[in-house]
Amino acid sequence: MIESFRLNRVQYIPKALEPGVLYVAAEFDIAAHLCACGCGTKVTTPLGPTEWQVNDTGHGPTVVPSIGNWQLPCRSHYVITGGKTLWAGQWSEAQIKAGRSAEQRRRAIHYAARAHDRKWWVRLGKWLRGIFR
Known part of the structure; x- marks a missing residue:
């Protein structure tokens, strides 16, 4: 070991x-x-x-x-x-399956948020908030 x-x-x-x-x-x-x-x-x-x-x-x-x-x-x-x-x-087979499902959900949430952040109006809003802080 x-x-x-x-x-x-x-x-x-x-x-x-x-x-x-x-x-x-x-x-x-x-x-x-x-x-x-x-x-x-x-x-x-x-x-x-x-x-x-x-x-x-x-x-x-x-x-x-x-x-x-x-x-x-x-x-x-x-x-x-x-x-x-x-x-x-x-881990049991059920725990492994649940763990893999949780990983897939985390990935989906992460990449959906990134796709949202790439939209031009979201980037513009962040840029404007940065200017006026």
Whole structure:
């Protein structure tokens, strides 16, 4: 089992990953690491406002939300916080389905708000409010 992670910012995710290293390619909004359970599987997480986020703390990387490897044979579920692996409980199929539905709803809300913000009258209103503040 991998009990701690260090952050390695890279331009490209390397083909061979080291255990205990969280690789982040910010230009491509992706992170990768070997599964914390020790099975050796490469875990990739897309980064962005509707996906995972990586923060570099003074003690090591923090990844939110949790990493649930439901598609892997190990089905591991953990959080990386302050460079440490914190194990989360296994989820049932119903919990996995509910979690995926919640992710889809968050994405839909996020992108609908962005589409609204791109409308010319919304941008004009924001610009005018900025001038008169």
